Amino acid sequence: MNGYVSNLDGINFVVSDGNGDIHPSQTFPTGLFSFDTRFLSTWRLMLNGELTNALAKDDLQYFESRFFLVPGAPAHYVDSKISVVRHRMLGGSFTEQLIVLNHGDESADLTVFMEIGCDFADLFEIKDVKPKTGKLATFVEGGRLHFRYRREGFVRETVISASEPARIDDHGLTFDIRLPPQGQWQTGLQVDALVQAPVSSRPSLQVHAAKVRRKMRKELAEWLAKMPRLACEWEALKQAYNRSIVDLAALQYPVWGKSGLIPAAGLPWFMAVFGRDSIFTSLQALPFAPSLARATLRTLAGTQGASFDDFREEDPGKILHEMRLGESAAFLEQPHSLYYGSADATPLFVILLDEYERWSGDAKLVRDFEFEARLALKWIDTSADLVGNGYIWYQRRNTATGLDNHCWKDSWDSISYRDGTLPEPPRATCEIQGYAYDAKLRAARLARKVWNDPAYADELEAQAADLKRRFNRDFWIEDGEHYALALDSDGRPVDALSSNIGHLLWSGIVEPNRADSLVQHLLGPDLFSGWGIRTLAKTAARYNPIGYHVGTVWPFDNSIIAWGLWRYGYRREAALVAKAIIEASPYFDGRLPEAFAGYDREFTRYPVQYPTACSPQAWSTGAPLLFLRTMLGLEPDGDHLTSSPALPDGIGEIALLSIPGRWGTTDITTRDQEGRQPTNSR
């Protein structure tokens, strides 16, 4: 995303170049997007036939930017008498306020032309270019420029209007203006992205987005006012925290009726609901923004799988992987008309339900979703166990457009033996078994505490104990002293050393006497780069420091691992991982990307961005929040919040004020000295 400027508001986003222009690209998602559809593919400002160039730009808020421009190529504008301000805002509609200024002593005649084009590309057509099936019409009606795309009943329309008189044709809007000396001229441009029904008018984007432009600043201010306040001397942490809480506001949107606002996964490729990403982000953000967990649980309960459907990899009880709103989903060219190709979202749903209750005390929601939680737990024991030996397995049933791997490392080559061979499916990755173990124990707690079914709780606990015993027998690699990445279709361990073993600490499935050797691996030179823990160890044949899931460092992955280290009592090690990632964040202006390269810190000196990383990415946005929780050692205990902190050395004091939860709000303050007790005040 280098060199691009993006504004976003939930599933609506615009990506342009640094001058504010959108140049048509078939392969990169520049443009105005909504509903996984590109509603503007060309948006270029020209003065007297010349493009403009930015002297400066201001990213005011995530939903607005301002560009200060002069006409012509960079070499010409030294003495420019004309300048332009473009003030862009996204929220319901996409608007731009154009101001043209004449700094000269003579009047100036100018032709201002906004070149406009719409290709209505589905996001998946940009990844994989293909011609459009439907018909595109361009027309001028009522002083507005319309682009309308129709394929059967599927209609998408872009409408462009201006506040000043314009000459309008199929290519854009032209303004012929005369500026007096020292004078200025301005016009508002409005772009509406419409989703139309054939019979009656349907809620347009403005209504669906549920955020009207004039309310957005107020809503952001209210959101930030609800967040705990962080006071510390560690500038990198402060910057990352402040960036994260704003980006979380930007990424959330009302996807599912009245369920509330849920975080979309990441800009630009994943501005949609992903079960796994939404769950992890909600878990990371629970001590800060519990509303995300509530909305995520509601949305995923509503969309829970109901039938056996191979195209969508759906089973009854299974939790959603991905939901899309574009043409490829509508016409079944992609399976995203509720796609269920993840094997971990289902146990993670149960984990989030329990963790949410521990923080919020919201027993009603847990009672409401007992039905869905039981269905999810039943899925773990039935449909997920493809081999019939008590583990969660996956093998794709949609061989045309489904995902190869149904774990968080979902690229095709992420699961390999140490020698680089890919195992035959079905596969059972280790961390998913950990999630299943944790889900059963957490559900047992809910069964006792909220569902009033102690017999079910006993049964779940017995299952969990049995799973832990079998897992430690079947996944352990004796000579390597770590857990296998997965089991292959013959039940043999897939022996590559990977970051997945860190998630096992978080789940609690690790036998305590094995934790030491896991920690040595995680913080040893093969996995730890100095900037964080790599997805795959350098000893694996497929290791590549710029390979998506085979050597890069993922901030989200590290935040879960640090939580696991803390859980097993390795608090200094947890702090070390937290410190490494937080120290990487200033290189990205506090906005941790999806992933960065796995090069040794001593080799590159700075974290190298992964070429096509999404940013902001919800669970990277959530990572600083979870690191903060882990460093402060926050845990709910009944109606109180407890703190067992371990801060990295040399960072001084951290205070987190007004942490929301079942206790109302509470403050935690601690210093980086070992053994110092935190203060906890109401």
Add this chain to the structure above:
Amino acid sequence: MTGRDGAWPAGETRPSDSATAFFERISGSRPPLLPDHVTATYRIDLEHEGQTTHWFLSIDRGTVRVSQEWRGVTAVMRTSMDFFDRLVRGKVNLYAASLRNDIILEGEDNTTLAVSLRKIIAGLAPVRDPSEATAPAGGGDERLRQQP
């Protein structure tokens, strides 16, 4: 005639009996996949040859009642009689159909209506063992089968 009470003029047959059969089948039942925390009333409008039949679907903690008596609702689903017939036979996907406007969903609770109906319909299908899954990509969706 008025579609409002669902009565049909003497001498004319209903345009389709499958919708009626579906509603009769689910009325009074507790569909196995329908959560017990949903309580709501929805309207389903079925269009056929310029006529609209209205069905009212009430869900009370997991139990379904169907009637044609007019009442207040929080969401409406509108489609053709023919499309609804294919929907309840599990031949088309509700979510994709709504993206294509083959089905129109309206009202503040429209997503809850969609997921509830989806779960009711799924509960009627014969349970299939996933290990025997051999169906082509596209599952039971007729649209995909029509493609070469």
